[in-house]
Amino acid sequence: MGLTITQAAKVLGVTRQALNNVVTCKSAISPQMAMRLSKAFGSNPETWLRMQLSYDLANALKDESKIKVRRQHLPRELTN
Secondary structure (H helix, E strand, C coil), rough: CCCCHHHHHHCCCHHHHHHHHHCCCCCCCHHHHHHHHHHHCCHHHHHHHHHHHEEEEEHHCCCCCHCCCCCCCCHHHHCC
């Protein structure tokens, strides 16, 4: 986009630190940030949030083997 973090933060109406935290993956894109990004750079908030969700899920899947949960079979009346 050709913007510095400082310039983009000003466009978005957030602090430089807040945007830097998103860019460096220290903070996730919140619904409010998604709305700001959408208004400033296009697309829609849902697209920004789906990108965040995809990123989060990809990171979680890296540690999937550490999650020790066995599948439970629920009574039929709870599954209908």
